[in-house]
Amino acid sequence: MLANRWIVLAAALVFWTVYFHTIDRLVMNAQGLPVGIDLMPK
Amino acid sequence: MNASARQHLILTSLCVFAVAWPDLALAAEQAGQVAANAPAPKPTRADYPVIAGVSARTLAWGLAQMHLYLAAFVLAVPLFSIATEFLGVVTKDERYDTMAREFMKITMAAYSLTALVGGALTLALFVFYPHLMGYLLKVFRGQVLVYALLFLLESVTLYLYYYSWDALRYGNRKWFHMSIGLVLNTVGLTLMFVANAWAAFMMSPAGVAADGAVTGTVWEATRNPLWNPLNLHRFLANIAYGGAIVGGYAAYMFLSEKDPKSKAHYDWMGYTSNFIAIIGFLPLPFAGYWLMAEVYSYSQQMGITAMGGVLAWLFIIQAVLIGTIMLAANYYLWCGLMRTDRGALYAPYVKYIAVVIVAGFLVWVTPHSLILTPAEVQVLGGSHHKLLGPLGIMPAKNIAVNLMLVFTFLSFQMFYRSSRIPTVSWAKAGNMAIVALYIVGCLNIIGAGIYGYITPTVYKVGASVPQVATTLSIIVFAVIIDVFMLRGAKTTTVYWGRMSERSQYALFVLPVAFTWLMGLMGYIRSSLRTHWHVYTIMKDNSAEAYIPTIGQAGNTITAITLAFMAVMVFVFWLSRLGTMKQAAPPQAAEAGGVVT
Numbered sequence: 001m002l003a004n005r006w007i008v009l010a011a012a013l014v015f016w017t018v019y020f021h022t023i024d025r026l027v028m029n030a031q032g033l034p035v036g037i038d039l040m041p042k
Numbered sequence: 043m044n045a046s047a048r049q050h051l052i053l054t055s056l057c058v059f060a061v062a063w064p065d066l067a068l069a070a071e072q073a074g075q076v077a078a079n080a081p082a083p084k085p086t087r088a089d090y091p092v093i094a095g096v097s098a099r100t101l102a103w104g105l106a107q108m109h110l111y112l113a114a115f116v117l118a119v120p121l122f123s124i125a126t127e128f129l130g131v132v133t134k135d136e137r138y139d140t141m142a143r144e145f146m147k148i149t150m151a152a153y154s155l156t157a158l159v160g161g162a163l164t165l166a167l168f169v170f171y172p173h174l175m176g177y178l179l180k181v182f183r184g185q186v187l188v189y190a191l192l193f194l195l196e197s198v199t200l201y202l203y204y205y206s207w208d209a210l211r212y213g214n215r216k217w218f219h220m221s222i223g224l225v226l227n228t229v230g231l232t233l234m235f236v237a238n239a240w241a242a243f244m245m246s247p248a249g250v251a252a253d254g255a256v257t258g259t260v261w262e263a264t265r266n267p268l269w270n271p272l273n274l275h276r277f278l279a280n281i282a283y284g285g286a287i288v289g290g291y292a293a294y295m296f297l298s299e300k301d302p303k304s305k306a307h308y309d310w311m312g313y314t315s316n317f318i319a320i321i322g323f324l325p326l327p328f329a330g331y332w333l334m335a336e337v338y339s340y341s342q343q344m345g346i347t348a349m350g351g352v353l354a355w356l357f358i359i360q361a362v363l364i365g366t367i368m369l370a371a372n373y374y375l376w377c378g379l380m381r382t383d384r385g386a387l388y389a390p391y392v393k394y395i396a397v398v399i400v401a402g403f404l405v406w407v408t409p410h411s412l413i414l415t416p417a418e419v420q421v422l423g424g425s426h427h428k429l430l431g432p433l434g435i436m437p438a439k440n441i442a443v444n445l446m447l448v449f450t451f452l453s454f455q456m457f458y459r460s461s462r463i464p465t466v467s468w469a470k471a472g473n474m475a476i477v478a479l480y481i482v483g484c485l486n487i488i489g490a491g492i493y494g495y496i497t498p499t500v501y502k503v504g505a506s507v508p509q510v511a512t513t514l515s516i517i518v519f520a521v522i523i524d525v526f527m528l529r530g531a532k533t534t535t536v537y538w539g540r541m542s543e544r545s546q547y548a549l550f551v552l553p554v555a556f557t558w559l560m561g562l563m564g565y566i567r568s569s570l571r572t573h574w575h576v577y578t579i580m581k582d583n584s585a586e587a588y589i590p591t592i593g594q595a596g597n598t599i600t601a602i603t604l605a606f607m608a609v610m611v612f613v614f615w616l617s618r619l620g621t622m623k624q625a626a627p628p629q630a631a632e633a634g635g636v637v638t
Contacts, residue, residue, distance in 0.1 A: 004470075004471065005470045005471060005474055006474075008470075008471040008474045008475065009474040009477065009478055012474055012475040012477075012478030012479070013478045013481065013482060015478070016478050016479050016481075016482035016483065017482050019482075019515075020482055020483065020486040020508075020512060020515070023508060023511050023512070023515065024486065024490065024508040027504075027507050027508045027511055028501075028504055028505070028507075028508065031504045031507060033500065033501055033504045039493065040497075041497055041498065041501055
């Protein structure tokens with residue numbers, strides 16, 4: 001059960017990282033501020 | 043005159059009126075057109091009425107601010123009162139209904155004062171600024187009468203809502219009662235939106251030519267660029283403010299009452315009020331950010347006056363006050379952990395939250411530039427301190443404020459969880475998902491702030507939006523996971539009333555800091571017009587058309603805040619007085635009177 005908990009934590013960390021990265025890109029682009037995959041200005 | 047002659051006269055008069063009506067109407071319209079086409083008045087200093095020993099601006103300032111405080115309170119309370127009443131119907135818990143009624147009781151005591159101060163403000167404006175008021179009437183025409191009608195409706199529905207509470211308490215009648223409340227809130231909000239249009243028009247006029255001639259409709263003048271940002275900001279601020287004031291009332295009653303049952307009730311009321319204040323407060327910085335962005339967008343000069351000129355120093359005081367609000371709200375929530383037996387489990391985490399809140403507070407109050415003597419500049423090696431430079435600019439402050447909001451929410455979440463034990467099989471996994479959400483979310487907020495240091499200004503400003511989106515995401519997803527995870531949870535007793543007395547002083551700090559803050563920010567917003575009554579349209583040529591020193595402004599705002607607090611103490615006392623009964627004299631008691 002403990003192992004499961006840490007696996008969930010690792011999976012959740014990856015999931016939220018992808019989520020926030022996507023949100024960051026979408027929000028910046030929606031403001032007319034084009035950014036690349038690394039979020040740096042194009 | 044006999045009946046026939048009278049009929050003849052009436053008929054003739056009607057005929058003459060019918061024939062002349064189109065001409066009269068046309069003449070009136072032409073006169074109106076000429077008046078509308080006239081430019082805005084240009085009063086000279088001699089045109090401003092003077093009453094010896096009276097500072098027109100300070101008087102109008104004080105009355106306007108006092109009216110706004112009271113109006114914000116009496117408009118906000120019915121909003122969450124009806125929400126609480128609805129909650130009572132849904133949960134079938136009478137306590138909610140009793141509390142909603144008590145919220146309204148405080149409002150009733152303040153309502154007549156609101157009208158009284160509003161009347162005094164109108165008189166003061168017409169006496170001291172007749173040209174400005176004449177011009178505004180020309181722009182907004184019939185809307186002023188609509189405002190008066192709305193005010194009448196507000197009064198009728200407010201009294202109906204409050205006094206019909208017990209008569210319409212159960213069954214279908216309850217829904218009828220809530221409908222009255224709905225009408226009350228609709229009218230109240232419309233009233234606020236109309237008044238906001240006038241204030242916003244003075245900052246960002248629309249529907250008029252460059253010389254002030256009225257060229258558009260009333261709606262065009264109403265829907266000026268700053269109207270909606272101001273509407274949203276005031277709506278949220280009113281909710282937070284109303285919550286803070288009734289929280290102060292609950293604390294006052296908690297400390298005054300001796301009966302444990304009453305103490306428990308007011309403790310619960312204080313907790314609910316604090317919750318309402320936080321709910322209104324969490325999105326407020328974002329609404330404020332939108333308002334300032336629109337100010338910049340409308341006039342860059344106006345934006346620079348606010349954030350880059352003398353008024354910028356007041357934003358440091360704003361940071362102090364907001365930090366005070368955050369600390370007080372969190373402290374109250376931490377004290378609340380003692381209401382439950384499981385609260386002790388969460389207590390060790392409090393110190394970490396405190397570190398984040400205090401650190402955020404310190405970053406927020408760090409100024410960017412200092413007022414220095416040449417010698418000091420020499421010692422410092424420049425006008426910016428090596429620490430103040432990076433911490434004094436917006437990316438650092440955006441990190442600070444967003445983290446403070448996230449951790450304030452965490453404090454609330456801890457209290458909420460302290461009385462619930464999840465029973466779902468995936469509870470541990472759910473907790474890990476929330477932990478990961480907080481970790482990644484906070485790193486994203488910090489990362490977006492650092493991003494602001496290494497990208498051009500436009501990206502720096504743009505990066506604040508993902509920070510906001512992150513804060514809101516953390517709150518929304520944490521609530522969603524909690525809702526599912528705590529479904530069917532085992533609840534433990536919350537001992538309402540088991541609360542330290544010192545925690546109640548945090549509830550007093552909130553309304554005081556909010557009142558001060560509103561006075562301060564209202565002053566800044568109004569000062570952005572600098573020497574204009576209506577920005578770039580109608581100049582203020584009165585003797586007091588200057589931006590006062592920070593000290594003078596601070597003293598005036600403080601004096602108004604103290605006056606309002608005195609009014610509120612009176613209102614609280616009045617509300618408590620209404621619940622007290624004098625013991626019957628001995629003879630009456632012997633004759634069968636009831637001694638209470």
